[in-house]
Amino acid sequence: MGIFLAFNAALGQFAAGMLAMTDAISTVINSIPIMKHLTPIIENTPEIHAGKRDPGTLKGKLEVDQLRFAYTKEQIVVKNVSFSIEPGQYVAVTGPSGSGKSTLLRLLLGFEKPDQGNIFFDDHDIKQLNIQRVREQCGVVLQNSFLISGTLFDNIVGSAPLTQEDAWLAAEKAGLADDIRKMPMGMHTVISERGGTLSGGQRQRVLIARALAKNPRILFFDEATSSLDNLTQAIVIESLERLNVTRLVIAHRLTTIEKADLILVMHQGEIIQSGSYADLMREEGLFQTMAKRQLAI
Incomplete structure (x- = not known):
């Protein structure tokens, strides 16, 4: 035992x-x-702002010169990309998935550092600028942008010292104001983390309103209107056209990019075509192929 x-x-x-x-x-x-x-x-590497130049109030001019970036030696994502955008110009970037569009945007925002080439804001090299001050003047909607648990007002203004009037104005520009008015608590409506209580289109419009709330000098949108119906998207585009800001928009939908001053077509990290919508539709190439595929749906 x-x-x-x-x-x-x-x-x-x-x-x-x-x-x-x-x-x-x-x-x-x-x-x-x-x-x-x-x-x-x-x-x-932590960002160091000490000793960097304050850009002042940006005019919105943007220039990219021979930009190259690779995550690894074998994975070159952006290859010798060059273009320039004048203040107030609307430039669209399109191309197949995996062509380097989102990485290009991360480079422009200083989230990644290029292996070679230069980026200029108002003719000033980004490497010499206080990137935090640059970002403060940019309205950004990335593919992975998300909402926070809190009120709609909190989600639109964030930490900026803005008023209810500012939030409503941004909501109007984003085509969201009517939706908010229909909610019982209006601007004080509480939403869950990542906006699970809102539709996909409403979530995108809250993010757009957030980007517009601080009256930015430059807008960077990465598929920011992909979940919007055509009517709502038209309202947003019309509002953006009235703003005197530079816009760089990554998108696939023709209705999003057809009014762009310049369209850049990326493929495998390179810009292989550029021009207006009308010019690219006449030119045999990737853009025409992608457009015909959409129009046939």
Whole structure:
């Protein structure tokens, strides 16, 4: 009997140890995806603003010269990209998925540093500018932009010292004001994290309103209107056209880019075509092929 009790106690300790080890292994496995997200933050060099030039009030001129960027030696994402945008001009960037459009936008915002080439804001090299002051004058909607848990007002103004009137004005420009008026609490309506209580189109319009709230000098949109119906998108585009701001918009929908002053077509990291909508529709090439595919749907 004593031998059995001793064996049973030892077996219990062994089983408890194995269970603890299994829990530890499970914790490590679950941490791997989190570490993949944290690695870029840990490895990234902190931004240093001291000694950098204040850009002042931006006019909205933007120039890119022979830009090249690669995540690895084998993965060149942006290849020798050059273009210039004058203040108030509307430039659209389009092309197949994976052609480097979003990476180009990250480079323009200073989130990534190019391997070669230069970026100029109002003829000033971005490397010499206080990038935080540059970003403060830019309205940005990225593909992975998200809402926060809080009121619609909080989501539109963020940490900026803006008023209810400013928030309503931004909502009007984004074609969102009528939707907010129909909500029981109006601008004080509380939404869940990532805006789960809103439709896809409403979430995008809140993000657009946030980008417009501070009256930016430059707008950077990455598929910012992809979930909007044609009528709502037309309202947003009409509002943006009345603003005297520079716009660089990444989009696939023809209705989004057809009124652009200049369209840049990217493929495998390079700009392979550029011109107005009418010019590119007449020219045999990737843009015409993509456009015909959409028009046939």
